Amino acid sequence: MCDFHNLSDEDKNLFHQKLLHCANNFGGKNFFLHLLEAIRETKPHPLVSTNTSFNIELGSITWDKVIFNEKLQLLIKARVNESKQNNLLPEVDAKNYKKILNLLRTLRPIVFHVKPANKEDGHGFFFQSFDIIDEDTTKLNPIFDALFFCSVDTVKKVLNYVPKN
Numbered sequence: 001m002c003d004f005h006n007l008s009d010e011d012k013n014l015f016h017q018k019l020l021h022c023a024n025n026f027g028g029k030n031f032f033l034h035l036l037e038a039i040r041e042t043k044p045h046p047l048v049s050t051n052t053s054f055n056i057e058l059g060s061i062t063w064d065k066v067i068f069n070e071k072l073q074l075l076i077k078a079r080v081n082e083s084k085q086n087n088l089l090p091e092v093d094a095k096n097y098k099k100i101l102n103l104l105r106t107l108r109p110i111v112f113h114v115k116p117a118n119k120e121d122g123h124g125f126f127f128q129s130f131d132i133i134d135e136d137t138t139k140l141n142p143i144f145d146a147l148f149f150c151s152v153d154t155v156k157k158v159l160n161y162v163p164k165n
Contacts, residue, residue, distance in 0.1 A: 002150040003083055004157055009164055015142050016161040022143055026114060027121030029159050031058050035114075036152050047072050047148060059116040059124070061147070067107065074103050079140060079149060088130070088138045104130060104138055112144065 004012065023032035038056045039046055046054040047067045054061045078100050082088045088104065090097050107129045115124035127143045146155050 002145060002154050004154055004161075012158075012161055013163045015146075015158050016163070018142055019146055019155065019158050022114070022125050022127075023159060025116075025122040025125045026059060027116045027118070031116065031121060032159070033152060033156065034058055035061075036147065036155055039148060040152060044069070045072055045148075057117060059114065059121075061112055061114050063110050063112045065110050067110070071103055071106060074099060075107070076149075078103065079145070082140060086139070087136075088140060089136065108132070112147075114147075 004015070007015070019032075020029075023029045026032045026035065035056060035058060039054065042054070046061070048069050050066060052063050052066055078088050081090060088100065090100055109128075111126055111128055113124065113126045116122050125143075127141055129141055129144045131139045131141050133139060140149075146158065
């Protein structure tokens, strides 16, 4: 998703609709982009927070399981491969296959809840980290990817995308 220019028009429109829906449920594009900027500025990465939450004045993100730094680093490496092969899972005979499979099994059940601080701004949204396509194909959920990994400029492009007629 972070390589927005290389996506088909159909995928661009789909990602635009998903992220716009999430942004509107968080209070609008500006609030959503402010959340992303706060996530990017936070060190260490918010996903490795031991209290399984990330809070700013505009709202919060909570999840139900601690994610260790080793898992985060493995996920970051797997993201690079996903963009090349269109699948987070490597080939079965690849030496890191078992590690990636265990990563997916660990992170897949985690549900992320994003809530604005002011209920008048929206009711928030929730998502999981992966989309399971079939037994052999898994992709990062574009919302998860946008919130925690893509550049803020890329997310702006997705939010402001105008579908071709």
